[in-house]
Amino acid sequence: MSTDSPNPAAPTFPDPARSAAASLPDWVPPGSELDPKFACRVMAGVAPNSPPPIQPPPAKRPKLSLDEYTQGVLAADIGILSRAITLVESNHPTHQALAQQLLTRLLPHTGNSTRVGITGVPGAGKSTLIETLGCLLCDQGHRLAVLAVDPSSSVTGGSILGDKTRMENLVRNPHAYIRPSPSGGSLGGVARKSRETMLLCEAAGFDVILVETVGVGQNEITVRSMVDCFLLIMLAGAGDELQGMKKGVIEIADLLAVNKADGDNVQRANLAAAESNRVLSFLQPATAGWKTRCTTCSALVPATLTELWGAIDKFVLATRASGAFAARRERQAVEWMHAMIEEELRQRFFRNPRIQLLLPDLERQVASHQIPAATAAQQLLRCLP
Ligand SMILES: Nc1nc2c(ncn2[C@@H]2O[C@H](COP(=O)(O)OP(=O)(O)OP(=O)(O)O)[C@@H](O)[C@H]2O)c(=O)[nH]1
Ligand SMILES: [Mg+2]
Incomplete structure (x- = not known):
């Protein structure tokens, strides 16, 4: 029922605000004691009941063809790269199909970067460190892409805001490209998009990719599975x-x-x-043939970050020489394929109308121990074509 057309049968009560307003002149001067219905005052210069200003409709950008996307990304056209990333981030089936075609074309141009994951508790200084380190790397002639993986940011907007304010100089650096976390909802969704974004950035010639993630939940494991080197930023005395x-x-x-x-x-x-080094001496290193060490640094002292990057460089050289670098990338690509299959199967299962119909009842029966969980699972899986 519309709120504009009250039920004629319903009893009517006087609305004190309306009655007060009815006895007022059309225009109440700002700050006037005549205005009894608002605690705040009418702003000077704003006429009462003036219609909201008419916004021009946003100009529609012409769609890009597959060729235009491909050439634009390869030519490091930042505008087209951003649009290509928006394409891979889209959940629309048409966009996803085009994105996959684009990635297939660009694949031979990917892989030529050092991929570094950076994690640590909120406030450890990751963004500040990336700002300082990033400027140093750009000064050395690198082209740097900074990505964020933070499934919570789509809800809180937290890290997106943080990254922009903590990376003021890097944002303006023509050799750097910063992309906040995609709003994919689940970690799986965010990870897929970030991984594909990383490939696009590589095709656009970025030779260092830094992926920042917050040290909560499963985020670290996910980012570890998409980078060559994984850096944990810690704080003294944080526990x-x-x-x-x-x-x-x-x-x-x-x-x-x-x-x-x-x-x-x-x-x-x-x-x-x-x-930390004492603890590390008891642990298996994350990468075969590499001794994981703990160092100190300050995001406010660039020299310490030059040293930190030196350690990352050493890691890359050592693992490239031993073959661990290439082996990890191959493993990651295959694991990625498996993850995509699992995700797709999951989605097909839960989107299936017959399964949606049967699921609530079977869940109840399993919860009340009427049928074994495995029997219910088999019954549901038989519904898949
Ligand atoms: N003294 C000092 N302060 C720092 C350093 N690095 C960062 N900070 C400060 O620590 C606070 C948090 O820094 P961020 O870079 O936002 O930390 P973050 O790890 O990115 O935080 P999240 O994005 O929320 O996970 C800020 O107030 C920084 O100015 C450092 O090396 N030394
Ligand atoms: Mg941050």
Whole structure:
């Protein structure tokens, strides 16, 4: 029922605001005591009941063809690269089909970058560190893409905002490209889009890709599975539990760095790094043939980040020489394919109308122990074509 057409049978009550307004002149001066219905005052210069300003409709950009996308990305046209990323981020089936065609064409031009994942608890200084390190790398002649993997950011908007404000200089650097986390909802969705974005950036000639992720949930494992080198940024005295040491993040890292080693925090940072190195000596390294170490750094002292990048460089050289680098990339590509198959099968299963019909009842029967879970699962799986 429309709110404009009240039910004639319903009793009517006087609306105090309306009656007060009815007795007022058309125009109440700003700040006037005559206006009893609002606590705030009418702004000067705004006529009452003026219609909202008419916004011109957003200009529609012409669609790009597959050739235009391909040539634009390969020519490092940032406008077209951004549109190509929006294409791979889209959930629309037509966009997804075009995105896959584009990726197939660009695949021979991908893979020529150093992919580095950066994780750490919120506030560890990841974005600030990326800002300083990123500017150093650009000065050295690198072309840098910074991506974020943060499934929560689509809800809170947190890291998107943080990244923009913490990377003021990098945002303006013509050799850097910063892309906030895609809003994919699930971690799987965000990860797919980020991985494909990484490939697009490589095809556009970016030779260093930094992927920032917040150290919560499964994020680290996902980012580890898409990068060559994984860096854990820590804080002195933040507690092992918080920093993921207990949940095994330290075991998947190739390099650890205690950040904010500046001012009177240097000594505490050195102690924390020594303690981490002691723990590391008992652990299996994340990459065969590489000894994971913990160092210190400060996002405010560029020289410490030059050293940190030196350690990453060493890692890349050593693993390329040993073959671990190429082996990991091959493994990652195959694992990626498996993950995509699982995701697709999952979606087909839960979208199937017959399954949607049977599922609630079977869930109830399983919950109340009337039928075994495996029997119910088999019954549902038989519905798949
Ligand atoms: N003293 C000092 N402060 C730092 C350093 N790095 C970052 N900070 C400060 O720490 C705060 C958090 O930094 P961010 O770079 O936003 O941290 P983050 O890890 O990206 O945080 P999330 O994106 O929320 O996960 C900011 O106030 C920074 O200015 C550092 O090396 N030394
Ligand atoms: Mg950040």
